[in-house]
Amino acid sequence: MHSCHVCRTSVVLLPLLASMFPFYMSDVYVLQCYVDNLLQLTTYLPKSRGPVLRIIFVELTKIDVSYSNSLFKHLYI
Numbered sequence: 001m002h003s004c005h006v007c008r009t010s011v012v013l014l015p016l017l018a019s020m021f022p023f024y025m026s027d028v029y030v031l032q033c034y035v036d037n038l039l040q041l042t043t044y045l046p047k048s049r050g051p052v053l054r055i056i057f058v059e060l061t062k063i064d065v066s067y068s069n070s071l072f073k074h075l076y077i
Contacts, residue, residue: 014051017041021059031063 017038022030035056042049 010045010048010051013045014048014055017052018055018059021055035060 022034038052038056042052
């Protein structure tokens with residue numbers, strides 16, 4: 001019964017974690033705490049390590065691209 005709950009937790013939790021990732025205009029401290037907490041989650045759900053790292057990578061890449069685009073527009077337009 002316990003393992004079944006863990007399976008459902010990953011299916012429900014991972015999309016929620018990705019959708020709640022702080023926006024790029026958030027304070028750096030908020031982003032750092034969120035990423036730290038995601039990494040801490042992998043100690044409790046070791047099978048979610050790959051998907052959690054993927055969420056972190058994808059979301060931080062989006063933030064980097066958004067920041068780079070806004071900086072480019074500010075400097076050159």
